[in-house]
Amino acid sequence: MSASPLNCCINPSILSADFANLEAELARISNADAVHVDVMDNHFVPNLTIGLPVVERIQTVSPVPLDAHLMIANVDRWAPLYADAGLSSVTFHVEASDAPIKLARELRARGAKAGMALRPATPVEPYLDMLSELDMLLIMTVEPGFGGQAFLDVMLPKIRRAREAVDGSGVNVAIQVDGGITEETITRAAEAGANVFVAGSAVYGKPSPEDAIESLRTNGQLAFGPRGLQLTNTAHQPV
Numbered sequence: 001m002s003a004s005p006l007n008c009c010i011n012p013s014i015l016s017a018d019f020a021n022l023e024a025e026l027a028r029i030s031n032a033d034a035v036h037v038d039v040m041d042n043h044f045v046p047n048l049t050i051g052l053p054v055v056e057r058i059q060t061v062s063p064v065p066l067d068a069h070l071m072i073a074n075v076d077r078w079a080p081l082y083a084d085a086g087l088s089s090v091t092f093h094v095e096a097s098d099a100p101i102k103l104a105r106e107l108r109a110r111g112a113k114a115g116m117a118l119r120p121a122t123p124v125e126p127y128l129d130m131l132s133e134l135d136m137l138l139i140m141t142v143e144p145g146f147g148g149q150a151f152l153d154v155m156l157p158k159i160r161r162a163r164e165a166v167d168g169s170g171v172n173v174a175i176q177v178d179g180g181i182t183e184e185t186i187t188r189a190a191e192a193g194a195n196v197f198v199a200g201s202a203v204y205g206k207p208s209p210e211d212a213i214e215s216l217r218t219n220g221q222l223a224f225g226p227r228g229l230q231l232t233n234t235a236h237q238p239v
């Protein structure tokens with residue numbers, strides 16, 4: 001399935017997969033648009049997952065592109081190395097970067113799509129002027145660190161503001177949401193304007209991850225509707 005800026009994308013979160021069988025777990029989501037790789041350092045978030053050597057190995061066996069979500073400190077130093085590794089998309093947290101515009105430019109220069117993430121308590125308004133520097137804006141819909149949390153409905157106005165700004169700016173920036181996405185909450189997130197959905201437990205917690213991806217995609221696309229047709233610049237596609 002190739003991602004289109006006019007479509008909703010479903011990116012399953014590897015955090016809910018079996019870390020002892022990653023190759024097999026990746027084969028179970030071959031109809032996903034990308035795999036969302038949660039990199040946590042136990043500093044920026046209170047959890048520890050995997051780092052660059054493991055991510056590089058995952059890339060060699062994944063049937064879909066990698067969408068890295070770096071929940072780490074010192075991201076200005078580390079994120080470019082993930083782009084150098086050939087990842088399709090690298091997302092850093094604005095709260096962890098000293099120079100987000102410089103970092104986004106560096107990621108693009110190294111061939112990756114540039115994503116920027118906002119924790120729930122971080123407002124979007126200060127960053128709307130830099131949309132043209134980004135390929136994706138990730139609005140966290142839970143506090144980052146753990147899978148299986150409940151979707152924060154209080155994030156819906158932030159998603160709406162981001163969507164209005166993206167549509168008004170004429171640049172094609174994907175709006176990704178991550179945390180608590182289910183067959184039910186995806187509808188509210190998509191109605192608000194999100195078009196790339198990270199889902200961990202709602203994919204890997206189901207007997208058939210492939211069927212779960214299709215259901216999520218159908219619900220997301222229905223709720224997102226023809227809104228995507230307003231986008232005109234297709235140079236940067238979401239993953």
Ligand SMILES: O=C(CO)[C@@H](O)[C@H](O)COP(=O)(O)O
Binds near residue numbers: 015036038146148149
């Ligand atoms: O980045 C994170 C958590 O910090 C997410 O990617 C979660 O892994 C999503 O899991 P679910 O909420 O979908 O179970």
